[in-house]
Structure formats: C-alpha cells, structure tokens
Amino acid sequence: MKYWSCCGIKTTDFSAFLEQRGCSTGMHAWTNKQDKKLVSCRQDWHQTSSQVVVTVYAKNPLPALSFVKANRTVLEVRITFEGNRVFQAELDLWGVIEVEKSFVNMVPTKVEITLSKASPMPWGKLEHPHNRSQRKKDRINVIAS
Structure with missing residues (x-):
C-alpha cells in the first residue's frame, strides 16, 4: 500500500x-516555488540600550506565509505579500542578540522586529561589515512565523 x-x-x-x-x-x-516575484521594501532601524528595532515597511504582509529567523548574529527575514510577491533579507548583525527575548510584530503597514541585545553597548550600524563567507554557521532558530 x-x-x-x-x-x-x-x-x-x-x-x-x-x-x-x-x-x-x-x-x-x-x-512551482520559483514563481514568486522578489520586491524591495524600505527598511529602517533604531536602538535603545537594551534593544534594536528593525522596521520593514511592507503593505499587507501575509503572516502565515512569512517568517523571521535569527541566531545570535544573523537575522533572516522573508515576508510574503498577496500576488506572490516576496521580500527577502539576510543581515549579519553588528552585535550579539538574545534570540529568546526577541519578537516580531506584523501589522498591515509594517513588520517590526525587536531584537534584544546581549550586552547594553551601542551598535555603530545595523550590519557588521565583515565578509559573509567567514561567519560561523550557527543553528538558526525561528523567532516568529
């Protein structure tokens, strides 16, 4: 059978x-998983002493088909919209985050990713300028889907 x-x-x-x-x-x-159209979205970020907030301005995201994954130094974002449109980004973060304390809010006009800093030092930029091929491949955990 x-x-x-x-x-x-x-x-x-x-x-x-x-x-x-x-x-x-x-x-x-x-x-066919290749029939999706990649789109760009405006992004912004700001920080406090304990958090970094990454905002992706995305109109009407589909939460059931979207995800945000992170390990301590890498953030991976995939947001799906109506009409098979997809926004993708992978960021090598400037500092280290605590994945367990991080969270995501999806609202009709934007996606806010709140990352909890591992230490309260200020970040110079959102992304670290080092070469992607040299980064460690840590296990990536889903923080929202």
Whole structure:
C-alpha cells in the first residue's frame, strides 16, 4: 500500500502513486516555488540600550506565509505579500542578540522586529561589515512565523 500521509490517498500501484495530484499542505505539493516575484521594501532601524528595532515597511504582509529567523548574529527575514510577491533579507548583525527575548510584530503597514541585545553597548550600524563567507554557521532558530 502506497500513500502520502498528509492527504491519505492510498493505492497499491506505484505508477498511480507517483501520478497522484499534489496536495496543498503536505510534502508532495507539486507547486512551482520559483514563481514568486522578489520586491524591495524600505527598511529602517533604531536602538535603545537594551534593544534594536528593525522596521520593514511592507503593505499587507501575509503572516502565515512569512517568517523571521535569527541566531545570535544573523537575522533572516522573508515576508510574503498577496500576488506572490516576496521580500527577502539576510543581515549579519553588528552585535550579539538574545534570540529568546526577541519578537516580531506584523501589522498591515509594517513588520517590526525587536531584537534584544546581549550586552547594553551601542551598535555603530545595523550590519557588521565583515565578509559573509567567514561567519560561523550557527543553528538558526525561528523567532516568529
């Protein structure tokens, strides 16, 4: 018996199994993931002694299809909009953050990413100028999706 656990359509014929239509939620969703259009969004940031707030001005983001991931020194943002439009950014942060204390707010006009600083020192810039290929590949944890 062959079947995809996500949609439960069962068959004993392997050819029929491979020809099943993909579902929209499971691992065998046969949709083209490359049909999304990358867009740019205006970004800004400010800081306090304990936090850095990154604002992405994005009109009507879709929270269910968007995510923000971070480790202690890298921030990855992917915001999806209606009409298959996507904003993507990966930032090597100037300082170190505490991922567990960071959070995201998505409202109809913007996405605010509040990063908790590991130490209260001021950041000179949002991004560190070092070479991306030299950074450590720490495990990236989801802080919002």
